[in-house]
Amino acid sequence: MSESTIKETTYKPTSPNSKLDFxxxxxxxxxxxxxxxxxxxxxxxxxxxxKFQKPSxxxxxxxxxxxxxxxxxxxAEATQKDVDKAVKAARQAFEGEWSSxxxxxxxxxxxxxxxxxxxxxxxxxxxxxxxxxxxxxxSRDVDIPLVAAHFFYYAGWADKLDFAFPGKKPxxxxxxxxxxxxxxxxxxxxxKIAPALACGNTVVLxxxxxxxxxxxxxxxxxxxxxxPAGVVNIVTGAGQTGSEIVxxxxxxxxxxxxxxxxxxxxxxxxxxTDKKYTLELGGKGALILFEDAAIDQAxxxxxxxxxxNQGHVCCAGSRLLVQENIADKVILKLKDRLxxxxxxxxxxxxTDIGAINSKQQFETVNSYLELGVEEGADVYQSKCSIPDSxxxxxxxxxxxxxxxxxxVQEEIFGPALTVQTFRTADEAIEKxxxxxxxxxxxxxxxxxxxxxxxxKGLRSGVIWANTYNKFDxxxxxxGYKESGVGREGGLHGLAAxxxxx
Numbered sequence: 001m002s003e004s005t006i007k008e009t010t011y012k013p014t015s016p017n018s019k020l021d022f023x024x025x026x027x028x029x030x031x032x033x034x035x036x037x038x039x040x041x042x043x044x045x046x047x048x049x050x051k052f053q054k055p056s057x058x059x060x061x062x063x064x065x066x067x068x069x070x071x072x073x074x075x076a077e078a079t080q081k082d083v084d085k086a087v088k089a090a091r092q093a094f095e096g097e098w099s100s101x102x103x104x105x106x107x108x109x110x111x112x113x114x115x116x117x118x119x120x121x122x123x124x125x126x127x128x129x130x131x132x133x134x135x136x137x138x139s140r141d142v143d144i145p146l147v148a149a150h151f152f153y154y155a156g157w158a159d160k161l162d163f164a165f166p167g168k169k170p171x172x173x174x175x176x177x178x179x180x181x182x183x184x185x186x187x188x189x190x191x192k193i194a195p196a197l198a199c200g201n202t203v204v205l206x207x208x209x210x211x212x213x214x215x216x217x218x219x220x221x222x223x224x225x226x227x228p229a230g231v232v233n234i235v236t237g238a239g240q241t242g243s244e245i246v247x248x249x250x251x252x253x254x255x256x257x258x259x260x261x262x263x264x265x266x267x268x269x270x271x272x273t274d275k276k277y278t279l280e281l282g283g284k285g286a287l288i289l290f291e292d293a294a295i296d297q298a299x300x301x302x303x304x305x306x307x308x309n310q311g312h313v314c315c316a317g318s319r320l321l322v323q324e325n326i327a328d329k330v331i332l333k334l335k336d337r338l339x340x341x342x343x344x345x346x347x348x349x350x351t352d353i354g355a356i357n358s359k360q361q362f363e364t365v366n367s368y369l370e371l372g373v374e375e376g377a378d379v380y381q382s383k384c385s386i387p388d389s390x391x392x393x394x395x396x397x398x399x400x401x402x403x404x405x406x407x408v409q410e411e412i413f414g415p416a417l418t419v420q421t422f423r424t425a426d427e428a429i430e431k432x433x434x435x436x437x438x439x440x441x442x443x444x445x446x447x448x449x450x451x452x453x454x455x456k457g458l459r460s461g462v463i464w465a466n467t468y469n470k471f472d473x474x475x476x477x478x479g480y481k482e483s484g485v486g487r488e489g490g491l492h493g494l495a496a497x498x499x500x501x
Contacts, residue, residue, distance in 0.1 A: 028342070031349040033136045038126045040213070046076045046236065047219035049089035050229025056081040061238070063213060066133040066362075067346050067355040067390040075212045078235035083204070083244040086233040090175040090202040091250055093230030098202055099172075101228075107158030110197055112225045114151035117144070120221065124214055128186060129346040131213040133355030133391070134309050136347050143187050146471060150190040150489075153473035154198035157494060161199065164491055170498040172200035173276060174252035177245040180215075181258045182208035182357050183312035183413075189215055191488050192255050193232060199497040201253070202231050206245055208258075209238045210358045243269075251275065253497065257314075260411075260437075260482045267485070278486030278496050280314065280478055282411040283439030286432035287317040287468070288454060290425075291326045293444035297466065299333045302417070305442060305468035307341065307395050310353055311415040312361075314483075315440035317468055319408060321428050324421040331399060331419060338382040338395045345387065353415055355390050362391035365414030372398050372407045377418075409435055425450065429457040439479035442468045461487070 043060065045052040055076040063072045078086075098106070117124065124147070125139040134143075161170045176196045180188035185207055196203050207215035219234045235241060239262075246254055246269050253276045256266055260282040270277050287305055289298050305317030322330050346354035356362040372379055377398040386392040396416040401408050408418050422428040432441060440462040443454050455463040461479040464470060471477070476492035478484055486496055 028350040032345065033126060033129075033347045033349060035126050035130060035347065038123050038130075040073050040127070042073060044073060044075045044212070044216040044236070046078055046082055046086070047216065047222075047232075047234040048082070048086045049233065050223065050227075052219070053085075055079065061209060063131060063210070064358075065130050066357055066359075067130075067387070067392075069389055069391075072131060072213065075209075075216070075236040078206075078237040078241045078244075080244045082235055083241065083248060086204045086235050087175060087177075087248050087250050089230035090204050090233055093228055094172070094174055094202040097228040098231050099200065103159035103161065103200070106197065106200065107155045109225065109227050110151055110155035110158060110194060113221065113227070114148045114155060116221050116225055117148040117151060121145070121148070124186060124217060126347070127213050127217060129354065132182060132185060132211045133346050133357050134312075135351040135354045137349055137351070138309060143184060146473075147186050147190040150187075150194045150473045154194040154493075158198040161494065161498065164494050165498070165500055168500040170199065170494075170500055173497055173499060174201060175250060176201045176203050176253040176255060176497065177248065177251040178203055178205040178255045179242045179245060179258065180205065180207055182211040183309060183314070185211040186214040186218065188257050189218060191257070191493070195488075195493040196255075196497050197231065199494060201497055202233075204233045204235065204245060204251070206235055206237060206242050209236070212236045246270070253277065255488075255496070256280070263484065276496070278478075278488065279484040280486075280488060281439075281482060281484040282413075282437055283314045283316065283479060283483050284319060284409070284411055284435045284437040285315055285317040285440040285442070285460070286319045286321055286458070287442045288422075288428045288432060288444065289320065289322045289326075289330060290443075290445040290447075290450065291323040292446050293466070294446065295326065295330060295333065298444040299330065299337055301442065301444065301466070301468045302334065303337055303341075306417045307353055307415050308469055310356055310393075312357055312413055313469070315462060315469070315477075316413075317440070317442050318412060318417060319432075320417055320419045321422050321431055322419065323428075324423050327419070327421045331397075334397060334417075335380055338380070338397065339384070341382060341384065341395050343382075343384050343386050343392055343394055353395060355392055356414065357391075359391060361413065362393070365393055365412060365416065368407055368410075368412045368414065368416065369393075369396060372401075372405075372416075375401070375405045375407060377401045377405065377407065403431060403434055411437070425454055429454060433457075433459045436482040437479065438481040439483035440464070
């Protein structure tokens, strides 16, 4: 379905009851972040044993800027032979120089990486926005600071593991295979690599094929930090490269963040082996809004919960459950707020919603928008302009939906929010839990007792109260049901990378 067809026959991008006319207000002047400081190579090799090496079969794949559809660079495609070389390098480093270092010395390396990330924060933020499509404000103010914070946090634990696990003797697992997604490329790398190194392990990591740029920039940083060769190895490629890592016999631990479908395949592949694993998978987060909440504050939280990073967030609050007697008021405020969101160039500091990560995901999200119409939902999109090229979708609101609708049950992974109503807290809890997922949720109310009661009833790994999408390296993150196995972050993140004796 073309964009023009969507606007004419499907969506109704107006709010007739709105008292605000945003079209007549001022417009922001462009405020682009200059990419001139960022030096991108024409081609990136595999990072194995402390060196950049060409792939065994000489194959490369292109990386595309989703905001412009222009080629950024190209990356090496790792084969089974390349993965095996990386695993051998990691094993040699684990049994050699890395294990011979004192925990304090390992912590110094991790701390050095954190400091260097801070020093190069601007470069990494620009690269993250160009490669992934997310607004520069988010890359600059959220992603990169959190990346550095995770390395700082786990650097502090490197020589204190005995205090983390009183009465136990923690020992590293060995070689860890790590596969990360495209929605938070560098942050997911930090979630994986920082605790693994702090616990004395070595790593073979594969970034997502659509967002490998910051991972390879990180490899350059690792070289500059003087980290012993083989401790961190980064191999680029698509699903087959990830499969080679999962099935490699000399890997002791698999850490995966991505779709539930791929997570199930990995879990089946690991069945019957002695490999440890953590899987952080999909979600369909419920936002429960009670009538006694601070409505305007809640609306801001809801906007952040679903439209942050174009909705490319596994814990996104993609389902709003609002108490029946305030539903009309809340929906009107949401529609008004949607009209203020700017969709456009990710490198423009005014942009609120950037580009969808890839053509494939763009088509997937659009297919769900069409599905919502087919299922009988009322669909609202803002009237904002969008660029002529690139993968852009206006923020979307689905109302008049039922619990059985696929757009309510399935993860869209885009800027689309469904709205349902409830009358009692028990009904809200029942609806919130009635999906295959259990990763995150939010509760808005001014009653502390209600927060605890409802939060306790939600089968989700993470519950936010009167806020959303607040992350900290000290807090564990993970889900229940089809949202995954295990936890990352905090002490839980350390436990996933040690054997306790």
